[in-house]
């Protein structure tokens with residue numbers, strides 16, 4: 003028996019944490035109703051524990067891990083903001099949470115109304131009038147958006163298969179391009195960390211289907227030439243895609259649809275308050291121009307002549323269905339609750355504070371860490387551990403040391419154009435005290451790198467487990483509570 007088993011084993015025969023009502027069928031009747039091949043020969047080996055023990059077990063596990071409800075989580079590009087619990091309460095309301103997805107639409111007019119309203123709210127926020135809520139991740143939104151782009155070109159009778167992507171792009175962009183069978187054409191950002199129109203003009207031709215641009219980009223810098231770039235791309239028949247995963251700096255300030263973007267995805271699980279970080283259900287809503295609406299994934303929520311909402315499957319130009327049912331509905335409820343709670347003014351204020359917090363933190367951090375693109379930033383900025391690396395302390399070590407102070411690591415080694423990158427996004431929900439504390443901790447780690455580098459390179463020292471083999475943990479996932487005996 004492995005040690006792991008001893009840590010996890012709480013079971014004691016006969017203990018129970020539940021009571022079930024008396025069964026109206028006899029054992030023979032039950033067995034008779036199930037095909038023989040599915041009969042068990044031995045009892046399932048389930049842990050036998052009381053409710054209290056089960057509760058303690060899961061709470062103990064939850065505090066061993068890091069999460070946003072426990073501590074600061076400046077994981078750049080992931081927007082790990084505090085998610086108001088009210089939105090979880092709304093998503094758990096029985097009419098939302100218990101409605102069966104196979105039930106006829108006529109039994110859930112309120113749920114359809116919520117989806118209709120959320121689409122309209124996201125359209126207002128983005129300036130793109132048609133919004134599908136179906137994609138369930140940012141990456142799936144990209145995939146869907148590129149399929150829309152392809153469908154549009156094919157409809158025009160053009161076979162284009164290249165997508166321009168800057169070197170600061172999120173890895174999902176080129177991956178999505180490859181997934182639909184297109185090829186990426188990479189261009190370099192300039193010395194200010196933004197894309198210059200000339201760089202786009204140099205590669206734009208009649209084989210290029212469009213361009214994917216993130217704004218603010220992954221350096222946390224606002225792309226200042228979008229209009230010019232969009233003109234270049236449109237003039238030669240291409241379409242503009244905005245990776246809108248990082249919308250947190252834009253709400254109520256910058257609308258992608260107003261400056262020439264034709265397609266974009268939102269990450270409801272970043273900006274719009276769905277808890278994330280463990281790879282749970284996401285929301286990658288897809289916004290497109292009126293012209294591209296005909297290509298949106300099936301089914302499309304529409305109003306009939308009497309104003310009643312229904313799902314339209316009869317759209318011959320659609321790229322088809324991307325997901326079972328209509329996407330992750332609970333995320334839509336949270337996003338709706340979040341947007342309606344804050345209102346337009348509140349969303350704008352959230353973005354303003356997100357930007358203010360990032361700039362404030364950057365001025366504190368740059369005393370001890372290099373910040374290669376040091377102009378004003380948006381919701382995040384990218385520092386570099388290159389100064390510390392010369393002392394034998396890598397960015398990974400700095401991030402592991404942060405765990406000893408109860409802080410999650412920033413995003414490491416991304417974007418690729420910054421060596422030893424530490425991508426830091428504080429979000430609007432953190433107080434000045436939290437930001438000051440974090441800057442103090444970063445200062446202390448910089449000092450340790452000089453005086454006692456071994457302390458940093460051997461961190462973490464206080465966590466339940468030390469440095470893990472993350473690749474093996476992800477590739478050979480073992481979720482059985484008994485481990486392998």
Ligand SMILES: *Cc1c(COP(=O)(O)O)cnc(C)c1O
Nearest residue numbers: 079139140141172174245247284
């Ligand atoms: C998070 C993110 C994505 C991908 O979103 P997923 O939901 O993780 O698939 C894409 N682009 C950018 C810029 C992101 O930050």
